[in-house]
Each structure stands twice: as C-alpha cells, then as structure tokens.
Amino acid sequence: MYITDLTELKRVASGRDEENDQFRSWLKDKDDAGTDALVHTITDKVSTAVNCTECGNCCKNLIIEVSPSDLLKTSASMALAPEEFIEKYIETSAKGTYFINTIPCHFLANKKCTIYENRFTECSDFPHLTKPGFRPRLLGTLLHFETCPIIYNVIEEVKTTMGFVY
Numbered sequence: 001m002y003i004t005d006l007t008e009l010k011r012v013a014s015g016r017d018e019e020n021d022q023f024r025s026w027l028k029d030k031d032d033a034g035t036d037a038l039v040h041t042i043t044d045k046v047s048t049a050v051n052c053t054e055c056g057n058c059c060k061n062l063i064i065e066v067s068p069s070d071l072l073k074t075s076a077s078m079a080l081a082p083e084e085f086i087e088k089y090i091e092t093s094a095k096g097t098y099f100i101n102t103i104p105c106h107f108l109a110n111k112k113c114t115i116y117e118n119r120f121t122e123c124s125d126f127p128h129l130t131k132p133g134f135r136p137r138l139l140g141t142l143l144h145f146e147t148c149p150i151i152y153n154v155i156e157e158v159k160t161t162m163g164f165v166y
C-alpha cells in the first residue's frame, strides 16, 4: 500500500535526512545500471498506483523552467505571441533562462494542470526517475522526498528491495 496522502507523507518522510544520506553512500558500491533498472521497474509500478491528478504537489512547490521550444509550443497553444506569454507568465534569470513567475504555477487548478497537453518539458519529465543515473542524481531527487508521493514510495521500495538497512 503506497502513501499518497500529503499530510501522512510529510509525517513519515520528515526527519529522514541522516538515513537518506547513508542510503546515498551505501549505493556507491552498487552497480549503477542494475540500480537504474530496478528504479525504473519500481517507478512504473508506483506511477500506476499514485494518481498525479489527485496530487499536483509538484506544481505547488517547483520552480518550473521553460525552454525556448516550450515557450513557442505553449504560447501558440494559448494563441499568445511568445512576447505576450513572457510578459504574463515568465521571469527571466540573469543568464536568460525562463521560469514560470509564480509558485504555485499559474496553470494549476483543482490539483490539475489546465494546459496538460502543452505543459513544459520540466513538468512532463518530473520526477525524473526513469532517466539513467539514479544514484548521481539522488541528492536532487531527495529534495522532493517529503513532497512527492512517487519519489517517496519509489525510494522506500528501492531501499527495501536492495536490502538497505538503517
């Protein structure tokens, strides 16, 4: 049974930094390709059981980067010129990178994305668990351990399956 309630998630996931640091160190001796394969299998299972449309917590917490191709696609889908989209929805960093200018995201309503088919690459890729390199990216993944049910449940099942003991 996976944890999906966000209050319960916060309760069980908080205060686990030391344990998760030890897990990261413990993983260094393991075969990265084997770890990735296991993470991908468990992620597929957990993602089927956790309904993102009942959660939306990442959309309330993440700083969303918008790539130039995202900008063109999403602004066109809203019948806006890219300049109008930037004016309304974008903050630009000193390096010229685009970010959505509100947290929670403008496009979240009732825990659902109102531009789902045209959401940004960062949104569709999150929580990045089916990419290669689980171990080297784990520190970043753990930033969302207390807020993303998929991340929490996958990491806990990976620990158990691999035999990690804290």
Ligand code: SF4
Residues within 6 Å of the ligand: 058, 059, 064, 105, 106, 107, 108, 109, 112, 113, 114, 115, 116, 119, 120, 123
């Ligand atoms: S664009 Fe949609 S999926 Fe992306 S953060 Fe906003 S509401 Fe969430």
Ligand code: SF4
Residues within 6 Å of the ligand: 050, 051, 052, 053, 055, 056, 057, 058, 059, 126, 127, 147, 148, 149, 150, 151
């Ligand atoms: S990716 Fe995680 S935080 Fe985002 S909606 Fe799905 S379960 Fe919730």
